[in-house]
Amino acid sequence: MKFKNFPMVKMVVYGRGCFDQTADIIKPHRKGDYPFIYIVDDVFKDKQELIGRVPLSGTDKIVFASAADEPKTKQVDAIANELKDTYGEVSGVIGIGGGSMLDLAKAVSLMMTNPGSSADYQGWDLVKVPGAYHVGIPTLSGTGAEVSRTTVLTGPERKLGMNSDYTPFDQIVLDPELIKNAPKNQRFYTGMDCYIHCVESLTGTYLNTFSQSYGEKANELCEEIFLEKNEWDDDSDDKLMMASFHGGMSIAYSQVGVAHALSYGLSFLLGTKHGIGNCIVFDHLEEFYPDGVKKFKAMVDKHEIYIPKGICADLTDAQFEKMIDVAMFLEPLWENALGKNWRETITRKKLREMYELM
Ligand code: NAD
Ligand code: ZN
Incomplete structure (x- = not known):
């Protein structure tokens, strides 16, 4: 090794x-x-x-x-x-x-x-x-x-x-x-990038103790500010800034996963930005991250955030194929999420079905 x-x-x-x-x-x-x-x-x-x-x-x-x-x-x-x-x-x-x-x-x-x-x-x-x-x-x-x-x-x-x-x-x-003055929706989308980094890192097969120790801290901070606290205040900004730092350190020694792989496809084809793209994808990933997605939905409700729906409704077959190409290319992300045999679960047909939900 x-x-x-x-x-x-x-x-x-x-x-x-x-x-x-x-x-x-x-x-x-x-x-x-x-x-x-x-x-x-x-x-x-x-x-x-x-x-x-x-x-x-x-x-x-x-x-x-x-x-x-x-x-x-x-x-x-x-x-x-x-x-x-x-x-x-x-x-x-x-x-x-x-x-x-x-x-x-x-x-x-x-x-x-x-x-x-x-x-x-x-x-x-x-x-x-x-x-x-x-x-x-x-x-x-x-x-x-x-x-x-x-x-x-x-x-x-x-x-x-x-x-x-x-x-x-x-x-x-x-x-x-x-x-402090970042718009509420944008702060949420980018904040969720951090939360999703934690979920993908902590549930991934690449996890080691280095990565876990940073990921758990970032996860704890995200849950505190987005789920437990009732008001957004200066303390929330202090903690979000450190959550981002720890979340970044966590993936430095592991990898992201399913949400990022699919979100890169959306971004390449439709120009969907990273934070909001991750939210659009993550909303449909209960199958892979049941606990993380449940908490994510609770955060969306609590902060009254709009997550776009139907963005893939009018895409052509060729466009779906392009997004699937981009997502499938990110092999380390799939391997981290699902292990060495990821190709048994992740087929082009499966990805098409998932993109059609978004
Ligand atoms: P962003 O930098 O794209 O900004 C999003 C919006 O927020 C913009 O309209 C911007 O003008 C506005 N904004 C930023 N700060 C503001 C403030 N204080 N007040 C008001 N408006 C403000 O958003 P992001 O989510 O931080 O970054 C996304 C980018 O980061 C993508 O390009 C993505 O690829 C990249 N990214 C890089 C890494 C990496 O490791 N290098 C990891 C994840 C994402
Ligand atoms: Zn990210």
Whole structure:
């Protein structure tokens, strides 16, 4: 048996208001006159309470990016090429936003030093050179992108991460005040990404004690804030931020499962975003995760969240086939969920029936 040897985020700061320490934290990493580039979700464009606190100095620059679509290899290449043309090098890349901006920042940092297109590096361990210094500052919690070894990109061929030892952030700034004003529905969808990571990891065949210890803590925090507490308050934001961290650490040493495999199919074909896509799928997975789905439904009811239905109603046979291709390709996810003999249960016919329910 060969055990996975994986890198973790190098530096972590956590606490209400710690965003204001960013200037001091990055200062030692400034390389001459090369700028720090902040990749910021454009939802904050007019929000001076955040933008006004970004510690710009010298030629540092804010690049606003939209999270309307999940990050694409083309978008990563365009940003990195423009930065290379303008500045040659950068001191660092700092992502501020939800999973989309964190992934964009990771990928741009890697493409500042690696030749070609980011699409060339979608896969496992294809990145050979460390990227520019990169920092993640979440404004939405749940994906675990702040701690993961991947940056998920949609490329010309597939939706697949740049998974490498150089992908994790050098620094993360976890300030629960920054997630306070996320819209309720979005907070729930992304929060459920974390809850689903826990369920898939804790019930998976890849589980080990490392993964379990993080997964159980994340699960406990999710159940407390989404099921047990009656009001959403600052304490809930504090706990959601740490649940995301622990959930991400849990899957670092295990794998996700059925919900993620099917949700990737929806995302590739229909552009369904990760958090809501996972919710749409998970709602129909009682067969695989009876206890997790029961609690999920209770959370949906308690928070009065709308989970879209019927999104596959008008799809053609060819479209179903494409989604099934994408989902079936994710073999480690199925193996984690159902064991080595997963193909006995998971057939194309079975997946078609499941997608038809959504
Ligand atoms: P997101 O970053 O896509 O943002 C969702 C929406 O919330 C956007 O409209 C955004 O503008 C808005 N938003 C974010 N923060 C806000 C705030 N504080 N206030 C108001 N609006 C805010 O959402 P997400 O669910 O965090 O991330 C999804 C992305 O993460 C997907 O691209 C997915 O592929 C990726 N992901 C990556 C990993 C990884 O390990 N790298 C893991 C899971 C998901
Ligand atoms: Zn996820």
